[in-house]
Amino acid sequence: MLYRFKSQATADLIMLRADAQSALRLIGKDITPEGVISPDQLPRAIDILQQAWREDHALRLEEETSALEPLAETDDALPGVRLSQRLVPLVNMLDLAKKAEVAVVWSES
Template sequence: MLYRFKSQATADLVMLVADAQGALRLIGKDLTPEGVISPDQLPWAIDILQHAWREDNDLGLREDTYATEQLAEQDDENPDVRLSQRLVPLVNMLELANKAQVAVVWSAS
């Protein structure tokens, strides 16, 4: 299942269900098949997601120091994509919608 985020300010954004639901939980939204982040909710949602991004990124930097030492021995492993990387497109969409003062809606399919 996928979640599609739409806004008049940007192109559509498609996210995997786990990533989209994680982001929606962070901003306190119910995990409904359809919903909206209104223009007045956008600044708060952006702040929450940016805070989560910073925390996850800081954790990743600390882990990367250790992982770099480990990867020297195991070149064939691919690191997982972190939460902070998965949030970037959604945060960008919310920022552009906030500048345009338009809502962001989502639907699950």
């Protein structure tokens, strides 16, 4: 299942359900099939998601430096894409919407 985020300031953004719901929880939104992030809520939402990114990035760096063995050079050993990396397009969308003073809406598809 997917979530589609829309704004008059940007193209649509499609996210996997789990990632979209995690982002919505972080910014304090109820997990509903449809919803809105109003222009006055955008600055706080951006700050929260950017802070989550910083914390996850610091944790990733700590994990990498504390690893006892270097990663093997195979695809199986590569780390997965973290939520913080998946949040970047959403943060960019929210930022552009904030500059244009328009809402971001989401719908489950």
